[in-house]
Amino acid sequence: MALIEIRGLRRVYTQGEFTIQALAGVDLDLDKGEFAALMGPSGSGKSTLLNIIGGLDEPDGGAVRIEGRDLATMSASARADLRRNRLGFVFQAYNLIPVLTAIENAEFVLVLQGVPADERRARATKALADVGLAGLENRLPNQLSGGQQQRVAIARAIAPQPALVLADEPTANLDSKTSHELIELMRTLNREHGVTFLFATHDPHLLDAVDRVVRLVDGSIAEDRTRAGAGA
Amino acid sequence: MVLRLAVRNLWRNTRRTALTVSGIAIAMALMFTSMSIENGTWNAVISAAIQSSAGHVVVQAPGWQVDRDAELVVARGTEVQHALARVWPDATVVRRTFLGGLLTSPTGSSSVSLEGVEPALEAGISLVDDRVVDGAWLSDDDRAIVLGDRLASTLGVGLGDKVVFMTQVSGEDMQSRLYRVGGLLHTGVEMLDSFAAFATVASTQELLPGDDPVHQVAVVWPAIGRSRVDIAPAVQAMDGRTDVEVLPWNRALPMLEEQARLDGQFSKLMYGFMGLIVAVGLLNTVLMSVMERMKEFGVMLSVGMPPGKLTTMILFEGAILGVMGGVGGVLLSLGPMWWLHTRGLDYGELMADANPAGAIAMDPVLRAQPDPSQMAVLVGIGVVMAVLAAAWPARKARLLQPIEALRHH
């Protein structure tokens, strides 16, 4: 069974007399351990697809199943539970909680999960070390660089050991050196810890690093290419 | 964690939080201070009135309370007085008579209300003896009378002069009695200075029908202010007598009670308005801070924060503002209240004019009287209002779609 199964997914935006087909019937499977990216021109529906997979947005047709569970049958709070327990999110703009320190941001989801204090401190500390931020645990977001903030966001996403991390343009706001380091970091997390990643991106570096590229055009899949040597 | 987040969120915008808290604190402090003055005023007015015009408990003839008819006397007044003294050994028990009549001198006459009192006992519970500006307060001399100074000048009499008091108790013949002016009073209250006279109870009893007649036997505890006293023991001590009626002060002085109540309601209305203004300010603060954090809420919801926790966090923020404001208000008001309590405000004549009933016995310096339980209730109401003010923004946040919240900038 695939980690994610998407069948005939449609999403239509209506604005006045115009309707925009953001997703026009998407079929896609993603397996555990994949390191895959959605690419495509601006407005092709990448973010829309990620948001629907994450249960943040609802489709107008078709189905999304995560670990066999159909999102459409879940209540809003069940979807919140799913996000908390099975998914990690990384957004383009680092999106940390500004009043919490790096370590508190990293353990935020663990707190929501009710993980005991000692254990979640240990896990958040390890996640921060994994993203290369050992020693900066007590900094507030505004005391960190953009790249460091995005690392904290990644630590927050991976600390709960999610089945899948959804990352929407995670490198778009970073300079190429920083973005390169982050890509390496996520690649390592994928290889060594088996974290599944699905990106939406225009970043050629990131597209170079992934095993699989799904190209969207006008809300449909135009190409789904898996590279040689993928799945390592 | 939700609480910690709430505290930090407030801490984040220190200036806005400080402004909001001081707004609440100042409003609260104003309320506390004005309430303590009001409390002090009414305590003073009421306890003065209780002591000079009635008592914490009074025994009178049935109906006298309403009619003030001189024929409605309590017979065997001394017996009643002794019975009450046995019930309440720690209280002062006095007999009084109240007679309306005409006071004449060789050069004039005036209507007058003559109060028969027990001079030494009355001096112990009322300030009337301190208002004597010329001559002396009454002694056991049954021939002496103490007059208001304006009354004396109307009559054209001075110390040592003779005056005749004439009265007619219904169903009886016209009676009269000769007095000699022993002292002059000045209270600053027109009504009293022009029409009041005091003599011994014994001297007035000759003008009344019955055996040892009085109009009122009053029980006074000088130190208990406006507290209520259970009258049951007094009723029992009256031993089934049907010609007497035992009343607590609030029934003996119903107007005063009512006035205090109305005044209290008026101020409650004022405080209500004040509270509303503060609440609107608070609503504005919380709403602003919610609106500018929409995106942040979107992140929290995206990573799986249950919407209920978000709501709780915002309600906490309101509650913390309320608690800090309330505590700040208490702290702020302590200084002024302490000052007003120890030094007091000298209202003097102003107060006397407003409350003739209590004027004789009233200390013209009003002291603030803070009421901690009342303050606690107000702080509680403040916190509840703060939470309510946060409820609307909290609901707004709760209904957020994560995706829409994320799109905010």
Ligand SMILES: Nc1ncnc2c1ncn2[C@@H]1O[C@H](COP(=O)(O)OP(=O)(O)OP(=O)(O)O)[C@@H](O)[C@H]1O
């Ligand atoms: N809230 C919305 N209301 C109306 N139209 C929307 C909304 N969100 C997205 N769209 C439209 O849906 C289409 C797909 O948008 P989407 O954001 O998924 O594109 P994208 O591939 O992520 O683009 P980009 O690379 O610029 O991020 C676009 O045409 C966009 O204008």
Ligand SMILES: [Mg+2]
């Ligand atoms: Mg996008």
